[in-house]
Amino acid sequence: MSYRVAIVGATGLVGRTMLDVLAERRFPIGEVTLLASQRSAGTTIEWNGRSHRVEALTPAIAEAGFDLALFSAGSAVSKEYAPLFARHGTIVVDNSSAWRADPNVPLVVPEVNGHRALEHRGIIANPNCSTIQLAVALAPIERLFGIERVVVATYQSVSGAGAKGVAQLDAELSGIEPTVRISQHPLAHNAVFHPIAGDGWSEEERKVMSELRRIMERPDMAVVATCVRLPFYRSHAEAVWVECRTTVELDALVEAYRTAPGIELQTDDYPTPRTVSGTDAVWIGRVRRDPSNPCAVVLWIVADNVRKGAATNAVQIVELLVRHNALSSSQRLAGAIL
Numbered sequence: 001m002s003y004r005v006a007i008v009g010a011t012g013l014v015g016r017t018m019l020d021v022l023a024e025r026r027f028p029i030g031e032v033t034l035l036a037s038q039r040s041a042g043t044t045i046e047w048n049g050r051s052h053r054v055e056a057l058t059p060a061i062a063e064a065g066f067d068l069a070l071f072s073a074g075s076a077v078s079k080e081y082a083p084l085f086a087r088h089g090t091i092v093v094d095n096s097s098a099w100r101a102d103p104n105v106p107l108v109v110p111e112v113n114g115h116r117a118l119e120h121r122g123i124i125a126n127p128n129c130s131t132i133q134l135a136v137a138l139a140p141i142e143r144l145f146g147i148e149r150v151v152v153a154t155y156q157s158v159s160g161a162g163a164k165g166v167a168q169l170d171a172e173l174s175g176i177e178p179t180v181r182i183s184q185h186p187l188a189h190n191a192v193f194h195p196i197a198g199d200g201w202s203e204e205e206r207k208v209m210s211e212l213r214r215i216m217e218r219p220d221m222a223v224v225a226t227c228v229r230l231p232f233y234r235s236h237a238e239a240v241w242v243e244c245r246t247t248v249e250l251d252a253l254v255e256a257y258r259t260a261p262g263i264e265l266q267t268d269d270y271p272t273p274r275t276v277s278g279t280d281a282v283w284i285g286r287v288r289r290d291p292s293n294p295c296a297v298v299l300w301i302v303a304d305n306v307r308k309g310a311a312t313n314a315v316q317i318v319e320l321l322v323r324h325n326a327l328s329s330s331q332r333l334a335g336a337i338l
């Protein structure tokens, strides 16, 4: 069986990487339709040995009825178009934040709450990149010891903000005035925050805190995040302190990390954004017990934000649907009510 797939935002960082990941993992695509804004209409993308024309996203295309649409074109596009695609029988996996808080839309990390994907009503949300790697790393701790509180500081690359982030850092490192910006502060040789709202929190910090509780199905979990942008291109790192309900048995946790799907435990050295970029795993290092609290553990987590933090997670969701025979037409029509 092969599928008719639309990639919405195909010219972007995540869209192009989704195409790479689909090809690498030999996802059975019968026909692919590449969609972006009017700006890119008519350009071509080389994929799977062929040149594919990019088309402008329009309501008429949404009505064509694909098996699957992978969205990475920002929240506004997802809000407007994901329901249109879903209404025409297409299962949408959306990388934006548009649907992540909607109780009717599952928010899925396959290694943590994959079963939720099967409850979709036409749209499945891919979580925020920083949250995906955090959830994968915390799931074994939750299973073994039960989590009381998570304190996380992120060290995020500029590609987390898409092509604009990369362009601002590129320009600054070349000594040119940037024409696009993700921060009013310089990124080069600096540490900056995501835009901070009137209540003192950034949207990124809010996403990490609320999405983590939702994915781990622990609305009561205490989570506090400080999200920082640093001047490197790819992958996000996180320093995490986790307080548990019971004493942390370090040997049991290390053993769980050695066997958990999607996790690479690095003990000979520690993972860095440069060493893990281009991989699909969540890398964990520096696992230590808090000397001041036997129920707390400290770790360092690094993953490629564009791959596991977006494209790979989305493709894994789709693979999960295929494994459960949930991409067949009858299943889709039964599920689509949005």
Ligand SMILES: NC(=O)c1ccc[n+]([C@@H]2O[C@H](COP(=O)([O-])OP(=O)(O)OC[C@H]3O[C@@H](n4cnc5c(N)ncnc54)[C@H](OP(=O)(O)O)[C@@H]3O)[C@@H](O)[C@H]2O)c1
Pocket (backbone or CB within 6 Å): 008, 009, 010, 011, 012, 013, 014, 015, 035, 036, 037, 038, 039, 040, 041, 057, 071, 072, 073, 074, 075, 077, 095, 096, 097, 127, 128, 129, 159, 160, 161, 162, 163, 164, 305, 306, 309, 310
């Ligand atoms: N970068 C990450 O690490 C990451 C991780 C998780 C989630 N995400 C989410 O994924 C989405 C895309 O991120 P990105 O990093 O790939 O951004 P990007 O590199 O800036 O790409 C944006 C894509 O959206 C398309 N687009 C913009 N406006 C459009 C419109 N009106 N109609 C149709 N297509 C439109 C762009 O097409 P044109 O080329 O024609 O402008 C481009 O293909 C965002 O929602 C982001 O929050 C990103």
